[in-house]
Amino acid sequence: xxxxxxxxxxxxxxxxxxxxxxxxxxxxxxxxxxxxxxxxxxxxxxxxxxxxxxxxxxxxxxxxxxxxxxxxxxxxxxxxxxx
Amino acid sequence: xxxxxxxxxxxxxxxxxxxxxxxxxxxxxxxxxxxxxxxxxxxxxxxxxxxxxxxxxxxxxxxxxxxxxxxxxxxxxxxxxxxxxxxxxxxxxxxxxxxxxxxxxxxxxxxxxxxxxxxxxxxxxxxxxxxxxxxxxxxxxxxxxxxxxxxxxxxxxxxxxxxxxxxxxxxxxxxxxxxxxxxxxxxxxxxxxxxxxxxxxxxxxxxxxxxxxxxxxxxxxxxxxxxxxxxxxxxxxxxxxxxxxxxxxxxxxxxxxxxxxxxxxxxxxxxxxxxxxxxxxxxxxxxxxxxxxxxxxxxxxxxxxxxxxxxxxxxxxxxxxxxxxxxxxxxxxxxxxxxxxxxxxxxxxxxxxxxxxxxxxxxxxxxxxxxxxxxxxxxxxxxxxxxxxxxxxxxxxxxxxxxxxxxxxxxxxxxxxxxxx
Numbered sequence: 005x006x007x008x009x010x011x012x013x014x015x016x017x018x019x020x021x022x023x024x025x026x027x028x029x030x031x032x033x034x035x036x037x038x039x040x041x042x043x044x045x046x047x048x049x050x051x052x053x054x055x056x057x058x059x060x061x062x063x064x065x066x067x068x069x070x071x072x073x074x075x076x077x078x079x080x081x082x083x084x085x086x087x
Numbered sequence: 088x089x090x091x092x093x094x095x096x097x098x099x100x101x102x103x104x105x106x107x108x109x110x111x112x113x114x115x116x117x118x119x120x121x122x123x124x125x126x127x128x129x130x131x132x133x134x135x136x137x138x139x140x141x142x143x144x145x146x147x148x149x150x151x152x153x154x155x156x157x158x159x160x161x162x163x164x165x166x167x168x169x170x171x172x173x174x175x176x177x178x179x180x181x182x183x184x185x186x187x188x189x190x191x192x193x194x195x196x197x198x199x200x201x202x203x204x205x206x207x208x209x210x211x212x213x214x215x216x217x218x219x220x221x222x223x224x225x226x227x228x229x230x231x232x233x234x235x236x237x238x239x240x241x242x243x244x245x246x247x248x249x250x251x252x253x254x255x256x257x258x259x260x261x262x263x264x265x266x267x268x269x270x271x272x273x274x275x276x277x278x279x280x281x282x283x284x285x286x287x288x289x290x291x292x293x294x295x296x297x298x299x300x301x302x303x304x305x306x307x308x309x310x311x312x313x314x315x316x317x318x319x320x321x322x323x324x325x326x327x328x329x330x331x332x333x334x335x336x337x338x339x340x341x342x343x344x345x346x347x348x349x350x351x352x353x354x355x356x357x358x359x360x361x362x363x364x365x366x367x368x369x370x371x372x373x374x375x376x377x378x379x380x381x382x383x384x385x386x387x388x389x390x391x392x393x394x395x396x397x398x399x400x401x402x403x404x405x406x407x408x409x410x411x412x413x414x415x416x417x418x419x420x421x422x423x424x425x426x427x428x429x430x431x432x433x434x435x436x437x438x439x440x441x442x443x444x445x446x447x448x449x450x451x452x453x454x455x456x457x458x459x460x461x462x463x464x465x466x467x468x469x470x471x472x473x474x475x476x477x478x479x480x481x482x483x484x485x486x487x488x489x490x491x492x493x494x495x496x497x498x499x500x501x502x503x504x505x506x507x508x
Contacts, residue, residue, distance in 0.1 A: 023154065023157075024154050025153060025155075046158075046226040046227055047158075047226075047227075049226035050225070050226060053222055056222075
């Protein structure tokens with residue numbers, strides 16, 4: 005069963021908060037990881053690994069560059085999650 | 088000698104040490120003769136031959152925000168905290184890259200050294216790899232473990248674009264960094280340099296490795312009495328951690344912006360032993376040559392030298408060799424020099440030692456007080472010099488100078504000199 009979009013956003017916000025210290029309420033679908041949320045390319049790898057674990061999803065390295073906004077990541081996770 | 092010999096002064100200090108979370112509390116601890124050495128309570132320490140160390144008085148995680156701290160090795164955390172203090176103490180309120188900064192970024196450098204670098208990151212991440220697999224190794228591992236990381240992070244913090252450097256010479260690293268920074272300013276390459284040393288190596292592997300070299304004190308039952316330079320019962324050094332950082336500045340630049348000046352950074356003397364990879368040269372000739380180089384290259388009059396913050400790590404051989412070297416070069420004048428071994432209180436910070444001991448030396452001149460050496464209950468007969476014991480000692484009025492010695496495995500000898508202005 006696919007994950008609920010709101011639940012994924014909430015979980016992703018917690019991950020970004022843990023890694024970059026951004027308040028969870030600021031992690032919105034239209035925000036860019038690098039430009040708005042202080043997540044550089046190294047921290048993005050941490051976000052991806054944490055998201056894979058939390059949402060039981062595989063995010064291949066090739067796919068990471070396409071995840072520019074929080075919305076991109078939420079959509080990918082909702083579409084590909086196994087849980 | 089450089090063609091453009093500009094006078095260099097110290098305008099800011101910062102420290103994060105086993106005695107306190109800043110320079111003021113560290114200085115207070117030194118004057119009070121307080122030991123920062125404790126029994127290691129960590130589970131991993133239980134079966135080690137050495138179960139004592141001097142941890143920082145404050146945890147860096149209590150000072151730095153978590154998202155920043157988790158991207159920095161502990162050694163870089165220490166350096167960043169001490170550098171921020173020194174930078175603010177020098178009167179700077181923004182990074183050099185900010186608009187209206189009194190220092191241009193192209194005229195600002197950072198030279199912070201560490202003896203071992205991010206050793207705990209390296210070892211911890213190897214544990215992660217073995218126990219949790221490839222995917223869980225932090226992508227920050229390389230920028231955390233590289234030995235230039237503290238210097239680079241401080242350079243980014245203050246906006247240093249004249250050069251970021253990291254000389255590595257084991258336990259002389261911090262002093263070599265400060266010497267390098269002095270030369271950067273004297274040669275005209277920079278007007279201001281943030282310089283110092285940091286170390287965070289309290290981890291079972293470095294402890295066992297040093298211990299197997301027979302270099303460490305095993306006085307586990309009396310942690311606060313274990314680091315005892317010059318005492319007959321000394322049996323090796325006690326590992327400490329932390330950082331000491333100073334802001335060095337050309338005298339002209341400091342005067343132009345009306346900066347408070349602690350003292351002059353006169354210069355450095357350098358030499359190498361070519362003797363043994365881990366043993367001090369027993370006659371102290373290498374150290375004596377470093378001191379001779381200092382006096383010759385700076386023109387410092389040895390009669391002005393009234394205080395030495397000695398390297399004195401509490402090892403049987405090294406402490407004596409250093410005194411022999413001082414006697415060789417200073418002759419009878421050594422009898423008028425107050426010698427302090429602050430490692431008796433802070434433990435040995437390896438590459439951080441030159442940093443915090445420079446801060447101590449600068450403050451000794453500034454307050455005209457030499458900190459005590461604790462635990463010298465039975466002075467070694469071979470130590471024929473005036474060791475400041477038990478209580479701090481007032482230093483004379485007038486123009487006075489002080490030395491800070493640091494030596495490292497590999498036979499690196501660094502003597503730094505500072506003078507009142």
